[in-house]
Amino acid sequence: MNANQSVLVVDDEPSLVDAVATALRYEGFDVTEATTGRAGLAAAQDGRIDLIVLDVMLPDLDGFTIAE
Secondary structure (H helix, E strand, O other), X not given: OOOOOEEEEEOOOHHHHHHHHHHHHHOOOXXXXXXXXXXXXXXXXXXXXXXXXXXXXXXXXXXHHHHO
């Protein structure tokens, strides 16, 4: 069961974020979406994310920086 498990999806391609988020929600995950590195970092820092699906080539703040 994936109830109460949260995933953050960060990518600058909104259609990709939507596709991944839709698939994860179908499987029962609570999904947070971000389309910028800064929004992804802010969401990751709130402390309720269990897993991050992260693009490393974001235009404003790269994924490696977020992962640190």
